[in-house]
Amino acid sequence: MADRSTPWSLGGALRGMFAKATIDDETWEDLEDALIRADFGSTITDEVIEHLRAQVRRFSTTDPVDLKRMLRETLEERLARLNPTLTLSARPAVVLVVGVNGVGKTTTIGKFAKFLTGHGRTVIVGAADTFRAAAVEQLATWAERGGAAIQRPQQHGQDPASVAFQTVERAQREGIDIVLIDTAGRLQTKSGLMDELSKIRRVVEKQTDIAEVLLVLDATTGQNGVAQAEAFIQHAGVTGLVITKLDGSAKGGFVIAVQEKTGIPIKLVGQGEGIGDLTGFTPHVFVQKLVG
Numbered sequence: 001m002a003d004r005s006t007p008w009s010l011g012g013a014l015r016g017m018f019a020k021a022t023i024d025d026e027t028w029e030d031l032e033d034a035l036i037r038a039d040f041g042s043t044i045t046d047e048v049i050e051h052l053r054a055q056v057r058r059f060s061t062t063d064p065v066d067l068k069r070m071l072r073e074t075l076e077e078r079l080a081r082l083n084p085t086l087t088l089s090a091r092p093a094v095v096l097v098v099g100v101n102g103v104g105k106t107t108t109i110g111k112f113a114k115f116l117t118g119h120g121r122t123v124i125v126g127a128a129d130t131f132r133a134a135a136v137e138q139l140a141t142w143a144e145r146g147g148a149a150i151q152r153p154q155q156h157g158q159d160p161a162s163v164a165f166q167t168v169e170r171a172q173r174e175g176i177d178i179v180l181i182d183t184a185g186r187l188q189t190k191s192g193l194m195d196e197l198s199k200i201r202r203v204v205e206k207q208t209d210i211a212e213v214l215l216v217l218d219a220t221t222g223q224n225g226v227a228q229a230e231a232f233i234q235h236a237g238v239t240g241l242v243i244t245k246l247d248g249s250a251k252g253g254f255v256i257a258v259q260e261k262t263g264i265p266i267k268l269v270g271q272g273e274g275i276g277d278l279t280g281f282t283p284h285v286f287v288q289k290l291v292g
């Protein structure tokens, strides 16, 4: 993760508590407040506190430094229950990128392309959000910055599934390693959107397996954003989450809550508007920055 100040860190909220000589009632109240404010949600907060109280009793410690270490271990253990590794070994590996408008899908595709080309992979982006010409142009700009080729719709409003098909076909013909397909975030109806996604899936699956379906979520919207993305979680066969805009969020606990709530692993994290501001997700590194 980029080395910069993290607004989502619990460091400030926990500082007073860990500066004390011993663990007391106030320590537990402060910890609970800090977790709730960071958007862990009440269930995870209660479970974490209960687990830590039991640990503190078990090891008969009164030292806040021990408590801090236990907090890190507990959060890391919870985050590490799911595997954050991207499965991109197929040739080509096809990745569908889904999510509601405005969460940072286009930007994420550009950053992800850059990340992959930086690791020596060749990438093509498919513009399967075909109804907004401006969206195609914006995607083309990001694809170019990421060092990726782009498959554009041949006419306005072309069937998104046919653009996806042509993108995969071109990757197969030209020996391109990774296909990133941008999809629409908003249609008239949710069922229309889900039908469109299933059609893309059906068409592509005739050509090759789909390697990943990545759902992009905006960290600044917290739990509300998860509710908005519910249809994707239910129907789109999501294999991984991308959390964007973590740099502008004070809700570090959202990262843990969202993974537990959806049961889907976080695979990428965006922390800025620059092309280099996307990294893989490493629970150990994340928790170090979260707890301090």
Ligand SMILES: Nc1nc2c(ncn2[C@@H]2O[C@H](COP(=O)(O)OP(=O)(O)OP(=O)(O)O)[C@@H](O)[C@H]2O)c(=O)[nH]1
Binding pocket: 100, 101, 102, 103, 104, 105, 106, 107, 108, 135, 185, 244, 245, 246, 247, 248, 270, 271, 272, 273, 277
């Ligand atoms: N600070 C910050 N801003 C981000 C991040 N990712 C995306 N953004 C910004 O969020 C806004 C929306 O990003 P887009 O990539 O256009 O989002 P989209 O989901 O494709 O939206 P539509 O094009 O409307 O479908 C842009 O202003 C981006 O610069 C991030 O990790 N951090």
